[in-house]
Amino acid sequence: MKLSLPPKTILLPSPVLIIGTFGADGKPNMMNAAWGGIASSKPPCISVSIREATLSYHNIIYTKAFTVNIPSEKHFREADFVGMVSGRECDKFKETHLTPEKSKIVNAPIVKEFPYALECILVRQVDLGTHTMFIGEIAGMVADSEVLSSNQLPDIGKVRPILFGSFGSMAYYSVGDKLGSAFSVGKELHQDMI
Amino acid sequence: MKLSLPPKTILLPSPVLIIGTFGADGKPNMMNAAWGGIASSKPPCISVSIREATLSYHNIIYTKAFTVNIPSEKHFREADFVGMVSGRECDKFKETHLTPEKSKIVNAPIVKEFPYALECILVRQVDLGTHTMFIGEIAGMVADSEVLSSNQLPDIGKVRPILFGSFGSMAYYSVGDKLGSAFSVGKELHQDMI
Numbered sequence: 001m002k003l004s005l006p007p008k009t010i011l012l013p014s015p016v017l018i019i020g021t022f023g024a025d026g027k028p029n030m031m032n033a034a035w036g037g038i039a040s041s042k043p044p045c046i047s048v049s050i051r052e053a054t055l056s057y058h059n060i061i062y063t064k065a066f067t068v069n070i071p072s073e074k075h076f077r078e079a080d081f082v083g084m085v086s087g088r089e090c091d092k093f094k095e096t097h098l099t100p101e102k103s104k105i106v107n108a109p110i111v112k113e114f115p116y117a118l119e120c121i122l123v124r125q126v127d128l129g130t131h132t133m134f135i136g137e138i139a140g141m142v143a144d145s146e147v148l149s150s151n152q153l154p155d156i157g158k159v160r161p162i163l164f165g166s167f168g169s170m171a172y173y174s175v176g177d178k179l180g181s182a183f184s185v186g187k188e189l190h191q192d193m194i
Numbered sequence: 195m196k197l198s199l200p201p202k203t204i205l206l207p208s209p210v211l212i213i214g215t216f217g218a219d220g221k222p223n224m225m226n227a228a229w230g231g232i233a234s235s236k237p238p239c240i241s242v243s244i245r246e247a248t249l250s251y252h253n254i255i256y257t258k259a260f261t262v263n264i265p266s267e268k269h270f271r272e273a274d275f276v277g278m279v280s281g282r283e284c285d286k287f288k289e290t291h292l293t294p295e296k297s298k299i300v301n302a303p304i305v306k307e308f309p310y311a312l313e314c315i316l317v318r319q320v321d322l323g324t325h326t327m328f329i330g331e332i333a334g335m336v337a338d339s340e341v342l343s344s345n346q347l348p349d350i351g352k353v354r355p356i357l358f359g360s361f362g363s364m365a366y367y368s369v370g371d372k373l374g375s376a377f378s379v380g381k382e383l384h385q386d387m388i
Contacts, residue, residue: 001338001339002295002304002306002336002337002338002339003336003337003338003339003342004298004299004334004335004336005334005335005336005337005346005347006334006335007238007312007313007331007332007333007334007335008238008332008335008347009232009234009235009238009239009240009332010310010312010335010347010348011209011211011230011231011232011240011262011264011312012209012264012348012350012353012355013207013209013350013355013357013369014209014231014232015205015206015207015208015231017205034232035231035232035233035234035235036205036231036232037205037208037209037229037230037231037241037243038203038205038208038228038229038230038243039229039241039243039320039322039325039327040203040229040243040322040323040324040325040327041203041229041323041324041325042323042324043322043323044201044202044203045203045322045323045325046203046205047231047233047241047327049231049232049233049234068205070205070206073373076373076374076379077374077379077380077382077383078380078383079380080374080376080377080378080379080380081380081381081383081384082380083376083377083380084377084380084381095383095384096383101196104198105198110196112196116204118201118204118205119201124320124322126233126318126320126329128233128234128237128239128318128329129234129235129236129237129239130234130235130236131233131234131235131239133233133234133241133329135320135322135327137201138201138202138203139201140198140199140200140201141198141199141200141201141202141204142196142197142198142199143196143197143199144195144196144197145195145196145197148197148362149362149363151361151362152199153199153202153204153360153361153362154204154206154360154362155359155362155363156206156207156357156359156360156362156363156365156367157359157363157367159206159362161206161207162373163207163350163357163369164376165349165350165351165372165376166347166348166350167345167347168342168343168345168347168348168349168350168353169343169349169350169351169372170375170376170377171350171372171373171374171375171376172372172373172374172375172376172379173350173351173369173370173371173372173373174370174371174373175207175357175367175369175370176367176368176369176370176371177367177368177370178359178363178365178366178367179267179270179356179365179366179367179368180270180271180274180365180366181364181365181366182274182277182358182359182364182365182366183274183277183278183364184274185270185271185274185366186271186272186273186274186275186276186277186278187275187278188271189271189272189275189289189290190275190289
């Protein structure tokens with residue numbers, strides 16, 4: 001039975017995005033954001049929504065840059081910790097024993113221990129109530145060679161990213177089995193497409 | 195070893211969003227979009243990026259409304275098919291044997307067979323090269339009673355949403371095991387937070 005429910009920001013799955021920034025003082029910070037997604041193919045853009053109360057918000061306004069680091073499931077405790085404390089109160093890199101490495105192409109730090117990161121330059125800012133969408137053009141990508149597929153792109157089966165189950169579970173999940181190939185399995189519905 | 199790679203729109207995981215719209219003629223359509231995410235908590239907003247070439251783009255401009263339907267893994271073939279053909283060429287509901295049901299609160303159809311949907315009113319449009327971000331305020335949500343958690347919200351373990359592995363795999367994946375609770379497991383790094 002279909003029930004009508006109050007509006008909620010529940011998208012399943014939601015990603016776990018660790019946003020890397022530098023402060024005006026050059027200090028690296030990171031935050032955990034679940035509100036974000038790819039925004040455009042050309043130019044390649046990603047959006048991340050952040051509250052003004054955060055240190056990361058002000059860092060992005062100042063540096064016009066950020067990284068989107070994708071943690072692997074083995075770092076789910078560190079990713080969660082990053083979302084529980086403010087960079088104003090502690091050095092999150094030090095507390096998690098993660099390592100900031102300056103991106104070679106944007107003014108933001110990369111999390112060395114995470115399998116890959118998108119290096120972004122701020123191109124648009126959209127204020128929407130509690131959150132501001134920061135739209136970044138993806139200027140480059142860094143990845144561990146071990147997580148690449150044969151086409152030299154990050155492979156979900158090797159990256160093992162974390163899923164956020166949102167408010168229905170308030171829990172993190174791992175990636176499960178492969179279901180089938182995109183732009184392919186749909187043909188099974190129609191013999192005349194094969 | 196960390197490699198520098200060309201910029202690519204690879205976010206892991208990416209969601210599989212089936213966008214429901216009506217045309218000016220009242221005909222229901224749906225498309226498969228992976229570029230999107232939650233945009234704001236209050237007002238509750240979601241963004242979906244769509245190319246101008248699609249029928250859905252013009253439907254949203256006309257009706258100022260859309261639904262975001264989350265398919266369960268059992269419908270991964272239907273979801274893939276929806277992304278392979280245009281609503282200008284065929285009736286995708288008819289071809290997939292899925293059922294459009296008019297939302298009670300926005301001018302867009304819900305996919306009856308999918309576990310839940312967000313009902314959205316267009317509030318902002320951001321043009322970004324190939325894609326336009328449509329930002330919708332989530333005005334309501336409909337869900338099958340069987341997929342709700344004890345707090346009456348869609349539960350990822352019951353919804354069983356599909357993950358898109360993006361260009362590194364071009365494949366769909368299922369949700370795997372629960373890793374731990376959000377805003378909780380991070381405390382295990384620091385005994386003084388418990």
